[in-house]
Amino acid sequence: MNRSLFLGAWLSAIFLLGALLSFVWTPADVGAMDIPNRLKSPDFHHLLGTDHFGRDLLSMIMVGARTSIAVAVVAVGIGMGAGVPLGLAAAAHSGGMIDEFISRGNDLIFAFPSLVIAILITASFGAGAINAIIAIGIFNIPVFARLTRGAALSLWQREFILAARVAGKSTTRISAEHILPNIANLLIVQGTIQFSLGILAEAGLSYVGLGAQPPTPSWGRMLADAQTMVALAPHVAIVPGLAIVSMVLGLNLLGDGLRDRLDPKLRVMRT
C-alpha cells in the first residue's frame, strides 16, 4: 500500500466518520447559542473553540461535513449516472449522429465557467443545498462523458469486442458487459477527484450564501461568518479553512493512490 493512498484514505475516513457520528452525537448542540462564551479559544470544554454566537466549532464542523459530503456524493452521482451512459453511447456510435450530438453537448457545457453558472442557477431557483447539488452535478456530466468515451473508444477496437459482436450481442449489452467493467478503475479514480472538486464548489457556493441555508452549518458559510473577526479570533476562520483543505487534500491523495494502484499502465512503470 503506498503512502498517498494510506494518508488519503485516513484523512477521508476521519471526515466521513465524523459526519456519520454527527447523526447520533455531537459534543454540543449546534443550534445552541451561548453568548457569554463566544469566540472562546480552544479549551477542554470546546476542543476547537466557539464562534461569535458561542456555538461549538467541532460540532459545527462535524455537521458541516455532512452537508459537504452529501452535496459532493450526489453531485458525483449525477455526473456519473448521466455522464457514463452518455459516454458509452457516444463511443458505441462513434462517428455517428449520436456521438456528434453528445460530444458537442459536452463542448457546450464545458464552454461555460462552471461556478458562475452554478451561482446563476442557485440565484434564479433559490439558494439551498438541493439547487447547489444540481448545479454542481450538471458540470460533472461532461467530465465523465468525455473520460468514458475516450477510454471506451480504444476498447471498441479490441478483438474481444469484435468477438462479442460476432456472438450477436447488441452495442448496449457489449457496453454494459465488456466495456464498463474494463474502464471502472478509471471512473473510480476520476470519481474521487470530482468528489473533492464538489466539496470545494459547495464550500464556494455557501461562502457567497447560495449553499445550505442557516441554521444548517456549512463549512463555506462558517468561513464567511468568521471573516470579519479574523483579527479578534483567528481560530474561528482557521478551523473551517483547515477542514476544507484537509478533506480536499485527503481525497486528492486517495485519488492519486488509487490511480497508481488501479491503472495498469502505471503499474508497469512502478515495478
Added chain:
Amino acid sequence: MNLLRIQDLSLTIHGKHILKGISLDIATGEVVALTGESGSGKSMTAFATMGLLPQGAEASGQIHLLDKDLLSLSEGQMCEIRGRDIGMVFQEPMTALNPVQCIGDQVMETILIHGAGSKAEARARARDVLTRVGLPPDQFPLSRFPHELSGGQRQRVVIAMAIALRPRLLIADEPTTALDVTTQAQILSLLLSLAKSDDMALMMITHDLAVVSQMADRIAVMQHGEIVEEGATDDLFSEMRHPYTQALFQASRHQANLPAPVFAAPLLQVQDLKRSYPLPRPHPFAKRPRFEAVKGVSFEIAKGERVGLVGESGCGKSTLTRAILGLDPIQSGHITLDGTPIATAGPDTKRKIQVVFQDPYGSFNPRHRVDRLVSEPFHLLPDAPQGPARQEAIAQALIAVGLSPSDQTKFIHEFSGGQRQRIAIARALITRPELIIFDEAVSALDVRVRAQILDLMADLSREYGLSYLFITHDLTVVRSITDRVLVMKQGEIVETGPTKQVLDDPQHIYTQTLVGAAPTLPDIGDPHAANAAV
C-alpha cells in the same frame, strides 16, 4: 581472432534464470543466426551484448568485443560503443522511429552523438547511408517523416541508423517479422549485402527457420536459455543432432493431415462486394474522398470446403473478413450465407458463422472466466442450454480443442498463447457453426504450437465437416491446411484455384512474386530417416 566472444553468459531477471551459460563466437564478416521459440532467450542474449538489460537483471560471464569485456564497462563507456561499434535493428519499424522527427535528423543523430563530424558532414553522411539502404535522397528527401514511408522503407531507415557509423557488429532482432513476404526478401538481401560490403558481422535473431537457412553462415538453436545445438548452416540442417532442432524443423514444414474434401452445396456466396472508407476532407468544404478497400470481390465457399485467402498487409483481407461477419456495412454487392443475406440475417443464420482472431492476448475480456468467454456465442441461440446442459456443452467444446473441462473456472491470463488460441477455437465451435473464419489465427504462435493448432483444425474439419476461410500471409500454412486458395491484391482477387496448383504453378505475376519471395526450408527429407540410414 573472433570479433564477438560470448563466454558462459548467464542471466537472471528478478532471480529468474533466463540464460544459462551461453557461449557463442562471431567472426568478422560472419552471419550468425540465433533461433528458437519465444522465451528461449535469444533476444536477451542480444540485449546483454548491447548492455540494454531490463531492471533487475544480473548478468555473469564474459562478452568480449575484440579486447573489451562489455559486461564490465560502465554505462557511459557502453554509450560510446553502442551505435559506433555495435548497431541494432529492431523488430517493429512502426515504433522504432520517432514519429515527430524527419528521417534525416534521426540518421544524423547517431553520427552527431558520437561526435563523428560537424552537422554538415553528418548530413552528407546521412545522405550516403540512406542511399546505401535504397532510399536515395532525390526520391526520399531527408525531410520525410516516418509516417510518409511504408513499413519496409521505415525498416530501411532503422537499418541506416544502425550502420551509419559502420559498426563492426550489427544485431538484427527479428528484423522482418513485422513485414510482408516480398518486403522481407528485400530487407534480408539488403542486410546480407551490407554485411558483405562492410565486412560487418551480423547477429540475426529470428524464429523463422526458413529465413535462417537462407541467410546464415552459422546457426545457434536456443531452448530454455541454452544453446542446444550450434554449427555451420549446411551441417546443422543435414545432421540435426538435437531432438529440439528436429522438432522445430518438422513443425516448420508441418503438413496437417486434411481429410479429402467433399463438395456440396455452396455455403457462403460473396458477389461483387465493394467496401470503401471515407477519408479526411482535403479542405473544409470538399466532398470526402473514399478509399476503396475491397473492389468488387466474388467467390464461393462450399459446405465442407477449406479455403485460404492470401495477401499482403493493406490488401483488404481484414476488411473483407469484417464484411463477411456482418460487422461493417457494405457499399454494394451481396454476401449470403446459406441463401440468407448476412447484413439482415437473424441469430439463426449468424450462429452458422464464427471467427478466430490473430491476437491470442487481445481476443478475450481479461475479467471473465473461461466458461463465460467460451459460451458467449450462446447469445445467438434462442434455446441456449442452461445449467448442467450448458456446463456439458462448454466441457465438450474444451475437450474438442484438447483442453480439460476443469479449465473453465480459470481466468484467461493463466493460459499460454497456444492454449488461448485453442480457447478461441472452442468459443467459435460452441454454436456448432458451419463456417469459421480464421483471421491470421496462427501468425502469433511459435512453430511447434502452430503445428498443433493446424492439426487440431484438420481434426475438427474431419469430425464436424467444418468449412473454413483461412486468412494469412504465410504460404506454408496455406499449403498445409487448405484445398483452394484465393490470392488478393489491392482489394481484388487476382488468382484462385486449388492450393497446390496455384502455389506450384502460379499464373498471375503477383502470385509469382509472392511465391518467389517466400523463404523456403532446405529440402533434405526426413531427418529421422537420414539418422536411421547413418
